[in-house]
Amino acid sequence: MKNAxxxxxxxxxxxxxxxTMTGCPGGxxxxxxxxxxxxxxxxxxxxxxxxxxxxxPNLWYDGNFSSTSTQITFNFLRQSTNQGVSWGTSTAxxxxxxxxxxxxxxxxxxxxxxxxxxxx
Numbered sequence: 001m002k003n004a005x006x007x008x009x010x011x012x013x014x015x016x017x018x019x020t021m022t023g024c025p026g027g028x029x030x031x032x033x034x035x036x037x038x039x040x041x042x043x044x045x046x047x048x049x050x051x052x053x054x055x056x057p058n059l060w061y062d063g064n065f066s067s068t069s070t071q072i073t074f075n076f077l078r079q080s081t082n083q084g085v086s087w088g089t090s091t092a093x094x095x096x097x098x099x100x101x102x103x104x105x106x107x108x109x110x111x112x113x114x115x116x117x118x119x120x
Contacts, residue, residue: 106118
């Protein structure tokens with residue numbers, strides 16, 4: 001009987017240690033493009049695999065994007081102007097270089113006016 005109690009005690013201790021270790025965070029979260037970034041009166045929002053760039057209340061672009069650790073590829077699908085929304089299957093693509101450090105996103109090499117230091 002004493003051996004059974006010891007065995008259950010050991011199992012309980014191992015279970016407590018195991019649950020404690022899985023409950024602890026594994027370190028800082030990786031930096032991510034997701035969220036809304038601002039620069040010079042513009043906003044750039046990444047959500048899932050889509051983006052929305054707003055230059056003014058009535059002027060915006062959206063589409064999808066993909067990224068590596070050093071480049072973002074923007075595929076522009078729609079744009080809005082003061083005259084309305086232009087829909088279609090745009091083939092406009094902008095491949096940019098970027099660095100990400102905390103709440104700072106620096107973009108360079110853009111042909112669509114995205115160059116600059118963006119902040120969250």
